Amino acid sequence: MDKNRFFFQHYGLNERDLERYLAAALSAGGDYADLYFEYLSSTSLMVDESMVKSASQGISAGCGVRVIAGERTGYAYTDDLSRERILHAAHTAALIASGPAKTPTVGFQEKPARSLYPVTLPSVDAEITAKVELVMRADSAARAYDRRIKEVRASYADELRHILVVASDGTFAEDSQPLARMNVSCIAKTDASSARGSSGGGGRVALDFFFGEKTPEYFANESARQAILQLDAREAPAGEMEVVLGPGWPGVLLHEAIGHGLEADFNRKQTSAFTGLIGKRVASEKCTVVDNGTMPWRRGSLNVDDEGQPTQNTMLIEKGILKGYLSDKLSARLMGVSDTGNGRRESYEHIPMPRMTNTYMLAGEEDPQDIIHSVKRGVYAVNFGGGQVDITNGKFVFSASEAYLIEDGQITAPIKGATLIGNGPDVLTRVSMVGNDLKLDEGVGTCGKDGQAVPVGVGIPTIKIDRLTVGGTAKKDVSSFMQ
Amino acid sequence: MSTTQLETGNPKLATDLKDLAQDIVRRAMSGGATAAECVIREGDEFSTLVRLGQVETLKESGSKAVGVRVFYGKRAASTYSSDFSRAGIDRMLSSALELAKITSEDPYAGIPDPSQFGALPGDLDLYFPDVYSLPGTERINYARRTEKAALDYDPRIKNSEGGSFDAATGHKILANSHGFVGECRRSYCSIAAVPIAQTESGAMQRDYWFSVARSLSRLESPEKVGTIAAQRTLRRLGARKVKTAHVPVVFDPMVANSILDHIFEGVNGDSVYRGASFLAGKLGQKIAGDSVNVIDDGTMPGGFGTSPFDGEGVPTRRTVVIENGVLKSYLLNSYSARKLGLQTTANASRGLAGTPGIGPGNYFLQPGTKTPQAIIAGIPEGLYVTEFLGHGVNLVTGDYSRGASGLWISGGELAYPVEEITVAGNLKEIFFNIFEIGNDLEFRGAVACPTIRIDGLTVGGE
Numbered sequence: 001m002d003k004n005r006f007f008f009q010h011y012g013l014n015e016r017d018l019e020r021y022l023a024a025a026l027s028a029g030g031d032y033a034d035l036y037f038e039y040l041s042s043t044s045l046m047v048d049e050s051m052v053k054s055a056s057q058g059i060s061a062g063c064g065v066r067v068i069a070g071e072r073t074g075y076a077y078t079d080d081l082s083r084e085r086i087l088h089a090a091h092t093a094a095l096i097a098s099g100p101a102k103t104p105t106v107g108f109q110e111k112p113a114r115s116l117y118p119v120t121l122p123s124v125d126a127e128i129t130a131k132v133e134l135v136m137r138a139d140s141a142a143r144a145y146d147r148r149i150k151e152v153r154a155s156y157a158d159e160l161r162h163i164l165v166v167a168s169d170g171t172f173a174e175d176s177q178p179l180a181r182m183n184v185s186c187i188a189k190t191d192a193s194s195a196r197g198s199s200g201g202g203g204r205v206a207l208d209f210f211f212g213e214k215t216p217e218y219f220a221n222e223s224a225r226q227a228i229l230q231l232d233a234r235e236a237p238a239g240e241m242e243v244v245l246g247p248g249w250p251g252v253l254l255h256e257a258i259g260h261g262l263e264a265d266f267n268r269k270q271t272s273a274f275t276g277l278i279g280k281r282v283a284s285e286k287c288t289v290v291d292n293g294t295m296p297w298r299r300g301s302l303n304v305d306d307e308g309q310p311t312q313n314t315m316l317i318e319k320g321i322l323k324g325y326l327s328d329k330l331s332a333r334l335m336g337v338s339d340t341g342n343g344r345r346e347s348y349e350h351i352p353m354p355r356m357t358n359t360y361m362l363a364g365e366e367d368p369q370d371i372i373h374s375v376k377r378g379v380y381a382v383n384f385g386g387g388q389v390d391i392t393n394g395k396f397v398f399s400a401s402e403a404y405l406i407e408d409g410q411i412t413a414p415i416k417g418a419t420l421i422g423n424g425p426d427v428l429t430r431v432s433m434v435g436n437d438l439k440l441d442e443g444v445g446t447c448g449k450d451g452q453a454v455p456v457g458v459g460i461p462t463i464k465i466d467r468l469t470v471g472g473t474a475k476k477d478v479s480s481f482m483q
Numbered sequence: 484m485s486t487t488q489l490e491t492g493n494p495k496l497a498t499d500l501k502d503l504a505q506d507i508v509r510r511a512m513s514g515g516a517t518a519a520e521c522v523i524r525e526g527d528e529f530s531t532l533v534r535l536g537q538v539e540t541l542k543e544s545g546s547k548a549v550g551v552r553v554f555y556g557k558r559a560a561s562t563y564s565s566d567f568s569r570a571g572i573d574r575m576l577s578s579a580l581e582l583a584k585i586t587s588e589d590p591y592a593g594i595p596d597p598s599q600f601g602a603l604p605g606d607l608d609l610y611f612p613d614v615y616s617l618p619g620t621e622r623i624n625y626a627r628r629t630e631k632a633a634l635d636y637d638p639r640i641k642n643s644e645g646g647s648f649d650a651a652t653g654h655k656i657l658a659n660s661h662g663f664v665g666e667c668r669r670s671y672c673s674i675a676a677v678p679i680a681q682t683e684s685g686a687m688q689r690d691y692w693f694s695v696a697r698s699l700s701r702l703e704s705p706e707k708v709g710t711i712a713a714q715r716t717l718r719r720l721g722a723r724k725v726k727t728a729h730v731p732v733v734f735d736p737m738v739a740n741s742i743l744d745h746i747f748e749g750v751n752g753d754s755v756y757r758g759a760s761f762l763a764g765k766l767g768q769k770i771a772g773d774s775v776n777v778i779d780d781g782t783m784p785g786g787f788g789t790s791p792f793d794g795e796g797v798p799t800r801r802t803v804v805i806e807n808g809v810l811k812s813y814l815l816n817s818y819s820a821r822k823l824g825l826q827t828t829a830n831a832s833r834g835l836a837g838t839p840g841i842g843p844g845n846y847f848l849q850p851g852t853k854t855p856q857a858i859i860a861g862i863p864e865g866l867y868v869t870e871f872l873g874h875g876v877n878l879v880t881g882d883y884s885r886g887a888s889g890l891w892i893s894g895g896e897l898a899y900p901v902e903e904i905t906v907a908g909n910l911k912e913i914f915f916n917i918f919e920i921g922n923d924l925e926f927r928g929a930v931a932c933p934t935i936r937i938d939g940l941t942v943g944g945e
Contacts, residue, residue, distance in 0.1 A: 397886025471905020
């Protein structure tokens with residue numbers, strides 16, 4: 001145990017304290033208890049009308065105490081890391097159990113962990129003037145892209161989260177998790193119409209990422225391009241049709257249609273449309289889908305999850321067959337499956353639950369051009385706003401922010417905000433072509449579940465779905481569109 | 484780390500936190516700020532979830548945090564912290580003062596004029612300590628009874644995501660260098676049930692219902708809430724798809740709220756001055772049908788959107804947003820008001836960090852005279868929407884396309900459940916096409932809308 005020991009250094013914690021808190025948490029019995037210490041510092045900047053109008057920084061710190069007794073969870077937290085307050089929280093969480101006190105395992109075990117985002121100078125500590133430069137450069141680039149770009153908002157946000165997780169089973173895990181992102185949104189206007197565009201990206205990266213790999217100009221140009229394109233967009237068709245998804249962010253389809261339904265808590269409670277489908281076909285054999293928390297620098301990656309378990313690369317669907325669920329400690333224990341390291345939480349105020357990390361479909365063999373050429377009449381969707389799913393009936397929805405008509409195998413006109421809607425357990429059975437161009441998203445995804453937001457990644461190669469409902473506004477009906 | 488002596492339960496708490504907020508403002512000013520504003524928030528929460536009769540989670544905690552916004556002339560920055568130690572507050576202040584140096588001169592930046600500050604008198608019926616009065620076992624019982632009423636209602640309700648009881652209290656303090664200091668306490672409690680129904684073939688549907696109140700005594704009975712949750716879930720069983728059609732669409736009050744939200748986003752001063760709203764520049768113009776009257780009122784006693792003062796210390800008020808279809812007012816904080824050459828409508832919302840945003844008070848569409856049943860009875864073929872999924876609304880252009888489920892209307896009656904459909908149109912037309920407004924306005928949150936019928940939408944299906 002020779003790592004940085006952030007909480008030992010800054011809050012005078014020691015192992016004896018931690019054992020005492022865990023003993024208090026198990027003072028009324030229970031099967032398991034854990035402590036989650038968090039110290040989060042963050043910065044954000046926003047430029048609007050070419051002025052840095054908003055700059056803020058903040059610090060929050062706290063400790064959450066959880067006690068599990070059977071299927072019951074007791075939880076309490078404190079934002080005051082004094083001994084008395086943590087003990088008080090531990091005794092409050094202990095009320096979930098009612099029995100003789102249990103003794104936690106003596107001696108913590110720290111598992112060797114990965115180092116997926118080894119940042120020497122976390123961006124949260126970097127010079128603020130460099131961050132100001134980023135947002136101002138984004139503003140200039142977007143305005144220079146086209147004189148029809150009238151409004152630009154560029155923002156930059158970063159954070160550094162130190163966590164320490166200790167548990168009555170001997171778990172001891174620390175991590176320092178950087179996270180940074182830039183966003184640029186534009187409004188384009190002509191006398192006749194107006195349109196918006198937005199772009200952004202980042203990851204668990206240092207500030208230099210935005211001066212090298214992905215510059216403010218890159219995001220600004222992409223945002224402006226979308227806004228200008230949308231000025232001339234036509235109304236989207238409505239009805240069932242062939243849909244081609246472009247590579248990258250459209251992987252949000254997997255997140256909504258498949259990923260949430262495979263989170264173990266829903267399956268333990270048998271409330272998911274995927275309940276009982278392990279070993280069954282849920283996708284065409286061209287589809288292999290994983291959730292991979294171990295990708296370096298990625299927004300959805302973690303060295304350890306928020307229960308101290310190392311993350312992993314989990315096979316969800318292999319050649320169309322459902323292979324497994326995403327689990328946390330509680331689901332793993334109650335369902336008798338292995339813990340996949342997907343126990344995540346928004347902050348110390350929240351109870352962990354199974355969540356995705358980076359969810360994507362592996363590349364296939366098809367040339368993306370051939371996929372588009374194969375479509376007689378349909379929609380090619382390359383960017384999405386966001387999506388939502390009802391995990392019980394499996395219905396999902398997501399909204400395209402950049403999409404085109406495909407006519408006779410050629411991409412023709414851009415179309416306005418089309419919504420795609422479908423059914424999770426069968427949408428992937430209709431995937432007839434999978435491209436060789438797997439791409440991960442730029443690093444902007446945030447997933448919400450039960451009111452908790454966590455950063456995630458998604459990815460997909462170009463794929464063709466033979467039939468999906470598109471919700472557009474075009475007054476002529478589908479049959480005339482399809483002719 | 485040492486902390487101040489400001490713990491929950493101390494009767495001198497209010498005075499102490501008010502003093503602390505004013506002290507932070509004074510220290511910001513002596514550090515060189517030309518204006519400063521401090522916000523302190525503290526809260527307690529309790530929640531319990533019972534699933535299939537067994538307690539699943541119990542959560543109980545409290546927290547507090549402080550934020551400061553400082554100005555150097557026309558430059559502003561903000562910082563926040565959960566560390567109330569002397570060192571923590573000093574660090575928060577010094578980083579705010581440093582940060583303000585790197586922001587841009589914005590001629591419109593600043594806090595409201597001194598003449599605008601103030602707070603509505605009295606407690607406005609916002610705080611009832613009874614939300615915490617139930618003993619632990621009774622709280623669990625509330626959750627259990629709510630779920631049980633749903634489970635017992637029909638044998639097809641076979642599973643559940645649980646019944647819940649939640650309670651919370653919040654306390655906010657705002658102080659600024661123009662001498663304003665105000666505080667507000669609010670309480671809240673709720674019960675909810677999320678039953679799951681299953682057909683013989685195994686297809687599942689889930690829905691929910693809830694009751695929320697500022698006082699325990701105003702909460703609806705667990706049995707009533709559980710029963711409605713069961714009915715809402717059962718009516719979704721056996722849902723099918725429909726063919727693409729252009730038919731009247733009736734929005735139940737829970738989803739009609741979202742139409743009101745879109746109007747809010749459209750009249751939000753921040754979007755208006757940027758030209759990011761399809762309603763920008765439409766003040767005094769007809770933007771909706773004659774029967775459409777939209778009000779924002781932050782002063783209603785006991786309301787979920789009520790507050791004695793807004794996020795900048797301006798007393799809340801009643802604002803007519805749309806009158807007989809004519810746009811009468813945007814909703815503004817002091818910044819967007821200055822940008823537009825107007826007066827603030829006291830809709831500033833203030834988190835711990837950043838510049839104040841714009842949020843609703845009690846914001847609602849005035850009810851009409853027809854019952855929801857009468858509205859449905861007038862439709863030969865149509866869609867009754869009970870749930871939206873996804874976020875397909877573009878406020879710049881007004882383009883609107885959302886995933887939906889609900890019930891098909893045939894011969895003036897709710898005939899069968901439908902799902903996996905989309906509802907699309909353009910907000911500019913949608914507001915004019917609000918064809919009928921129900922008499923069933925009921926506040927279950929700060930935003931409330933009766934049943935409405937909208938024509939001219941595209942219902943997308945097979």
